[in-house]
Amino acid sequence: MIDRELVIIGGGPAGMAAAVAAHESGVKNILLLERDQYLGGILNQCIHTGFGLHYFKEVLTGPEYADRFIKKIRFLKGLDISLQSFVTRLTRDNVLTVFKPGKFLEIKARALIMATGCRERTREMVHTAGTRPSGIFSAGLAQKLINIEGLLPGKKVVVIGSGDIGLIMARRFTLEGAQVKAVIEIQKETKGLTRNVVQCLEDFDIPLYFSHKVSRIYGVNRVQGVDVEKVGGNFKALPGSRFYIDCDTILISAGLIPENELIEMAGVVMNKETNTPVSEKLNTTSIPGIFVCGNSYQVYDVVDSVTRDSERAGQQAAEYLKRL
Numbered sequence: 001m002i003d004r005e006l007v008i009i010g011g012g013p014a015g016m017a018a019a020v021a022a023h024e025s026g027v028k029n030i031l032l033l034e035r036d037q038y039l040g041g042i043l044n045q046c047i048h049t050g051f052g053l054h055y056f057k058e059v060l061t062g063p064e065y066a067d068r069f070i071k072k073i074r075f076l077k078g079l080d081i082s083l084q085s086f087v088t089r090l091t092r093d094n095v096l097t098v099f100k101p102g103k104f105l106e107i108k109a110r111a112l113i114m115a116t117g118c119r120e121r122t123r124e125m126v127h128t129a130g131t132r133p134s135g136i137f138s139a140g141l142a143q144k145l146i147n148i149e150g151l152l153p154g155k156k157v158v159v160i161g162s163g164d165i166g167l168i169m170a171r172r173f174t175l176e177g178a179q180v181k182a183v184i185e186i187q188k189e190t191k192g193l194t195r196n197v198v199q200c201l202e203d204f205d206i207p208l209y210f211s212h213k214v215s216r217i218y219g220v221n222r223v224q225g226v227d228v229e230k231v232g233g234n235f236k237a238l239p240g241s242r243f244y245i246d247c248d249t250i251l252i253s254a255g256l257i258p259e260n261e262l263i264e265m266a267g268v269v270m271n272k273e274t275n276t277p278v279s280e281k282l283n284t285t286s287i288p289g290i291f292v293c294g295n296s297y298q299v300y301d302v303v304d305s306v307t308r309d310s311e312r313a314g315q316q317a318a319e320y321l322k323r324l
């Protein structure tokens with residue numbers, strides 16, 4: 001069993017900010033575990049600008065924002081980074097099981113910071129009837145395919161949900177030569193940032209339908225089209241409002257779910273609706289010594305706020321360790 005003062009799970013902006021802050025606050029036996037082969041988290045696939053406006057007072061892309069922290073943490077003495085390290089188990093007394101290619105490790109942490117981010121809501125969660133053809137992607141997966149793998153997943157696209165990821169991907173598909181037929185939003189207004197509605201949809205004449213839902217998906221092997229209906233106050237379809245859109249691809253952008261199964265496994269009291277820890281104070285949980293920050297603590301709009309609050313988590317963990 002390996003012993004560590006502080007273990008941080010997740011090497012996205014939250015985990016990196018927490019690591020730097022804990023180190024600056026005097027913790028010198030830190031291990032940062034990241035399941036991917038790179039640090040940076042979701043920022044690596046966000047090649048658009050819009051990051052760092054508040055924190056750096058600059059307009060950066062996601063990878064540029066991440067790079068500022070990667071450069072900072074790489075050479076800090078007493079802070080070790082372990083990539084391709086997937087944490088699969090966590091016990092109440094902070095023993096972690098970590099899977100690395102070819103081996104399992106057990107690590108005991110005196111304090112722990114979870115910075116595991118979010119996963120996306122799926123088609124099953126938006127309750128759409130119809131067939132189950134190929135061509136249905138979560139917006140983040142489509143972003144990874146285009147921006148990291150260099151693949152265009154489709155040519156005629158309908159986006160379900162007007163969150164920021166969906167808006168950004170509507171523009172991304174358009175820039176790659178695909179036709180985005182519509183963004184369909186069941187609510188009366190978007191949860192996305194106004195700047196994204198303007199810069200990603202209005203600037204490209206992409207129609208946005210509020211109070212509408214995709215009620216049926218058609219296609220055998222590949223998506224062929226969708227039915228769209230206007231909804232009333234109770235989200236029930238209004239008779240006579242149905243219209244058909246011909247498309248080969250559907251993107252689901254219907255929200256994010258914080259990744260917190262590990263702390264739930266350890267016995268942290270959870271809010272079942274939001275999948276976040278029940279918490280009286282920023283970044284804390286019902287188990288002393290287990291902290292949560294970034295998108296796994298709450299879904300943030302911009303990364304600058306993730307960094308600010310995660311630095312606080314690093315300081316909180318350092319204070320906790322000093323008190324032990």
Ligand SMILES: Cc1cc2nc3c(=O)[nH]c(=O)nc-3n(C[C@H](O)[C@H](O)[C@H](O)COP(=O)(O)OP(=O)(O)OC[C@H]3O[C@@H](n4cnc5c(N)ncnc54)[C@H](O)[C@@H]3O)c2cc1C
Pocket residue numbers: 009010011012013014015033034035036040041042043046049050051052085086087088115116117118140143164165168259293294295296300301302303304306
């Ligand atoms: C499409 C999109 C567009 C965005 N646009 C903007 C924008 O324009 N401006 C802006 O400011 N913000 C934007 N954001 C938001 C910003 O990127 C996020 O708020 C931020 O990345 C969240 O940071 P995080 O570290 O909490 O999570 P993440 O970046 O998701 O990092 C979590 C990390 O934890 C790792 N991990 C998870 N589970 C485990 C495990 N069990 N073991 C080991 N490692 C694990 C993951 O691999 C990942 O690297 C955007 C986000 C998306 C998805």
